[in-house]
Amino acid sequence: MSNIYLGYHFSVVPKELGSEILIAELGEKPFESFIETEQGFSAYIQKNLCNKDILDDIYLLHSPEFTISYTIEEIDQVNWNEEWEKNFEAIDVDGKCHVRAPFHPKTNAEFDIIIEPKMSFGTGHHETTHMMIQHLLEIDVTNMKTLDMGCGTAILAILAEMKGAKPIDAIDIDNWCYLNSVENAERNNCHEISVYEGNASLLKGRNYDLIIANINRNILLDDMQVYVDCLNKNGILLLSGFYNDDIPFINESCTEKGLAFVKKIEKNKWVSLKYVN
Numbered sequence: 094m095s096n097i098y099l100g101y102h103f104s105v106v107p108k109e110l111g112s113e114i115l116i117a118e119l120g121e122k123p124f125e126s127f128i129e130t131e132q133g134f135s136a137y138i139q140k141n142l143c144n145k146d147i148l149d150d151i152y153l154l155h156s157p158e159f160t161i162s163y164t165i166e167e168i169d170q171v172n173w174n175e176e177w178e179k180n181f182e183a184i185d186v187d188g189k190c191h192v193r194a195p196f197h198p199k200t201n202a203e204f205d206i207i208i209e210p211k212m213s214f215g216t217g218h219h220e221t222t223h224m225m226i227q228h229l230l231e232i233d234v235t236n237m238k239t240l241d242m243g244c245g246t247a248i249l250a251i252l253a254e255m256k257g258a259k260p261i262d263a264i265d266i267d268n269w270c271y272l273n274s275v276e277n278a279e280r281n282n283c284h285e286i287s288v289y290e291g292n293a294s295l296l297k298g299r300n301y302d303l304i305i306a307n308i309n310r311n312i313l314l315d316d317m318q319v320y321v322d323c324l325n326k327n328g329i330l331l332l333s334g335f336y337n338d339d340i341p342f343i344n345e346s347c348t349e350k351g352l353a354f355v356k357k358i359e360k361n362k363w364v365s366l367k368y369v370n
Contacts, residue, residue, distance in 0.1 A: 112133050183197040232256075240299070242264055324370045
């Protein structure tokens with residue numbers, strides 16, 4: 094007899110940060126898979142493992158900082174590959190970088206990246222990842238010692254290696270992101286990427302020519318001094334994960350620590366900033 098699944102379809106505002114936290118909370122429950130959607134994500138659980146009170150102790154659903162709604166759908170025997178194919182379209186960034194799932198056909202793009210995100214975020218669909226890819230496409234990263242902080246799927250570390258950066262550290266605090274980054278690095282035949290599970294405390298004593306940090310405003314502000322301490326002279330810092338309204342806070346933190354602003358990219362009120370040490 095086939096398993097009956099329930100699909101919880103969440104709409105989350107703000108999407109990226111809220112979805113990351115909510116998925117972490119739901120990951121403590123018997124949910125089996127999470128798929129990113131335009132409004133947020135869908136979470137799947139076997140019906141016989143679910144009860145009407147399963148979301149009652151989920152903190153984020155009661156937080157005034159986020160607007161979250163959801164619908165529930167009963168599904169007979171989920172075909173996960175089919176769900177991926179329905180929800181994950183290949184994307185093209187500036188005609189140079191093609192990001193696709195394993196089931197999408199290869200293209201002739203200069204940089205062809207295969208990402209299977211599973212429960213991790215960072216497919217290139219979100220504005221912040223898209224803008225960080227644009228920054229990387231413009232920079233000659235050859236032989237740059239690189240850090241991808243809050244790496245998610247490791248998509249940015251993978252592109253950096255494809256463009257000649259080495260060695261590369263990819264760090265994420267989430268265990269699933271760590272495992273997924275290892276898989277994606279292997280999937281793209283990357284040999285210069287070392288993946289670590291943890292936070293900015295891992296950076297003590299390390300130094301980099303290029304630091305990529307696509308996280309969120311509060312974490313960036315908390316860890317900014319650590320990033321600056323790790324950045325070599327003339328090193329580049331790429332930041333994203335925040336809105337246009339957050340720029341004054343980010344810029345003040347960066348400039349007071351001696352960084353010089355270089356460039357801003359904006360997409361649907363999300364922004365990405367480039368600084369030089």
